Amino acid sequence: MSTFRFFILALALGLLTAATLAQTPPASPPGQTLRAAPSGATADSLLNGGPSAWVQVPAKRISLNRTPPLFETDEPAVQEISTADVRVARTAGKLVVQLSWRDATQDTATLTPAPNTPPETRFRKVQTDADDRFFDAAAVMFPARSGSDAMAPSLQMGDAEHPVEIYYWNAARGPMLMEAQGRGTTRRTGQIFPAAAAYQNGQWTVTFELPELSAGTPMAFAVWNGSQKDRDGRKYFSVWQVLE
Amino acid sequence: MSKHQYAMVMDLNKCLGCQTCTIACKKLWTDRDGTGYMYWNNVETRPGLGYPRQWDRIGGGWKDGMLQPSPLPTMEDYGYPWDYNYEQRLYEGSRKPVMPSPAPTSGVNWDEDVGSMNGDENYFFYVPRICNHCTYPACLEACPRKAIYKREEDGIVVIDQDRCQGYRYCIKACPYKKIYFNEVTGKSEKCIFCYPRLEKGMVNACAAQCPGRLRFVGLLDDPESPVHKLVLKYRIALPLFPEKGTQPNVFYVPPFNPPKRENYGKSILEDPRLPLDYLIYLFGPDVKDVIVRLEAELSRAQNGGRSELLQLLIGRDAQTRYHVRPQLVQIQG
Numbered sequence: 250m251s252t253f254r255f256f257i258l259a260l261a262l263g264l265l266t267a268a269t270l271a272q273t274p275p276a277s278p279p280g281q282t283l284r285a286a287p288s289g290a291t292a293d294s295l296l297n298g299g300p301s302a303w304v305q306v307p308a309k310r311i312s313l314n315r316t317p318p319l320f321e322t323d324e325p326a327v328q329e330i331s332t333a334d335v336r337v338a339r340t341a342g343k344l345v346v347q348l349s350w351r352d353a354t355q356d357t358a359t360l361t362p363a364p365n366t367p368p369e370t371r372f373r374k375v376q377t378d379a380d381d382r383f384f385d386a387a388a389v390m391f392p393a394r395s396g397s398d399a400m401a402p403s404l405q406m407g408d409a410e411h412p413v414e415i416y417y418w419n420a421a422r423g424p425m426l427m428e429a430q431g432r433g434t435t436r437r438t439g440q441i442f443p444a445a446a447a448y449q450n451g452q453w454t455v456t457f458e459l460p461e462l463s464a465g466t467p468m469a470f471a472v473w474n475g476s477q478k479d480r481d482g483r484k485y486f487s488v489w490q491v492l493e
Numbered sequence: 494m495s496k497h498q499y500a501m502v503m504d505l506n507k508c509l510g511c512q513t514c515t516i517a518c519k520k521l522w523t524d525r526d527g528t529g530y531m532y533w534n535n536v537e538t539r540p541g542l543g544y545p546r547q548w549d550r551i552g553g554g555w556k557d558g559m560l561q562p563s564p565l566p567t568m569e570d571y572g573y574p575w576d577y578n579y580e581q582r583l584y585e586g587s588r589k590p591v592m593p594s595p596a597p598t599s600g601v602n603w604d605e606d607v608g609s610m611n612g613d614e615n616y617f618f619y620v621p622r623i624c625n626h627c628t629y630p631a632c633l634e635a636c637p638r639k640a641i642y643k644r645e646e647d648g649i650v651v652i653d654q655d656r657c658q659g660y661r662y663c664i665k666a667c668p669y670k671k672i673y674f675n676e677v678t679g680k681s682e683k684c685i686f687c688y689p690r691l692e693k694g695m696v697n698a699c700a701a702q703c704p705g706r707l708r709f710v711g712l713l714d715d716p717e718s719p720v721h722k723l724v725l726k727y728r729i730a731l732p733l734f735p736e737k738g739t740q741p742n743v744f745y746v747p748p749f750n751p752p753k754r755e756n757y758g759k760s761i762l763e764d765p766r767l768p769l770d771y772l773i774y775l776f777g778p779d780v781k782d783v784i785v786r787l788e789a790e791l792s793r794a795q796n797g798g799r800s801e802l803l804q805l806l807i808g809r810d811a812q813t814r815y816h817v818r819p820q821l822v823q824i825q826g
Binding site for chain 2: 319320321322358379380381422433435480481482
């Protein structure tokens with residue numbers, strides 16, 4: 250390759266990178282705040298008490314973005330879900346977050362038993378009845394280190410200096426606590442957290458019990474649509490919402 | 494590039510389709526929850542549907558340096574595994590015969606021995622399949638989690654079950670559809686070339702149990718190994734679908750089948766019972782040269798000469814068929 254052609258290629262690559270960076274939402278856009286309403290209800294009643302426990306907690310409608318194709322070989326995906334409603338209630342030592350969004354299909358399954366069931370308790374091997382489907386899921390992400398560092402981490406699962414915690418819920422597998430230090434590093438911690446989910450009239454309502462988070466903590470939300478074969482970074486995501 | 498590469502050669506002329514390898518593998522590795530439909534080793538009748546059905550036509554592999562992911566095979570393509578109502582018949586007083594449930598519509602080895610017709614003569618043969626532990630694994634490239642790796646010490650391709658998140662990009666990328674998703678664990682699994690056995694100096698379970706003695710195992714880069722001799726020295730073993738671009742490390746001695754009824758004494762290529770086009774479809778255009786070489790060896794032996802190659806292919810004892818060299822393979826880390 251001649252020097253000139255190499256130069257042109259490098260320039261094109263540079264412009265492409267700049268364009269990509271420009272598309273990345275700013276870490277903490279002004280006005281993207283989320284009010285946590287103090288609630289007299291217990292975390293348990295917020296989780297399991299139904300809609301009546303949430304009447305005093307205002308909802309904020311947030312925009313959901315569809316991730317662009319991550320790989321050249323990705324199948325295209327249309328934007329079927331454009332918004333989600335978030336409610337945040339602050340109760341004794343906990344932050345309870347409710348995320349609801351419209352989804353025409355309920356993609357879930359009952360998976361039993363747990364993978365580590367002792368052999369003697371089994372009558373026969375449980376068989377999968379599908380291998381080509383994906384389940385609806387949702388997640389709340391926030392910085393693993395709270396405190397003075399006000400800058401929100403990268404939306405792509407933070408980075409080595411700014412690790413994130415991800416409270417992930419899956420329609421078939423339930424809640425699981427994950428942690429990440431950048432794209433591709435998401436790891437199941439093996440811990441779970443209290444969560445509740447309901448699907449009614451074409452709408453998912455998922456409630457997460459998080460630890461107490463101080464005002465100023467940024468939070469981001471994600472939704473996976475199983476019928477669109479969402480998994481991995483193929484999903485809907487919000488920009489950072491700063492907790493008030 | 495790995496330092497060494499374990500490889501397997503299967504002589505399709507010796508395969509009797511008994512599925513002993515399949516059962517050996519299943520009892521050893523996939524007798525767990527969520528693995529009912531998983532056959533890390535399966536034996537399929539060719540021509541035929543294969544498992545999952547039509548896997549050879551779905552897609553996957555490489556083209557011009559780009560991954561060619563296919564759609565995911567559906568459970569219908571694998572066939573829903575069924576169970577039998579033994580309890581009702583044996584313990585609950587049912588007078589009805591034992592029946593499978595759900596009603597089988599497809600499954601592993603569904604079209605066993607159906608084969609195809611060439612003129613008025615039927616033909617078929619068996620192709621045992623495991624993960625090909627490719628030199629350029631498409632599954633490895635496709636995994637965004639970097640959960641799949643090729644072992645530096647012996648070239649075996651494995652899925653790290655801690656890193657795997659069950660995204661199934663690997664299944665879409667594998668042109669041989671030899672990775673299976675376990676819905677119970679939410680992770681993908683595949684043949685591990687029995688590396689825990691190899692590390693102890695024992696050969697793969699599928700090979701050890703094979704009554705037809707058709708499997709040869711060793712390091713491709715070890716000149717003393719039978720696989721080196723069959724693939725590189727005598728050049729009579731070929732990979733399946735070489736055009737998929739992954740460079741498999743499982744090779745096949747193409748099947749000869751007897752000649753047509755009226756053709757005894759003629760070259761198999763003159764009027765083959767197995768249509769050459771079909772063998773070329775499976776093994777690529779080199780299959781013709783391989784058949785010429787094999788016929789020459791056969792002819793020499795039939796005329797009283799000695800053929801070292803045929804002695805090797807007969808493979809009377811385990812020392813001939815297997816060169817497992819744990820002392821050569823230094824486990825990394």
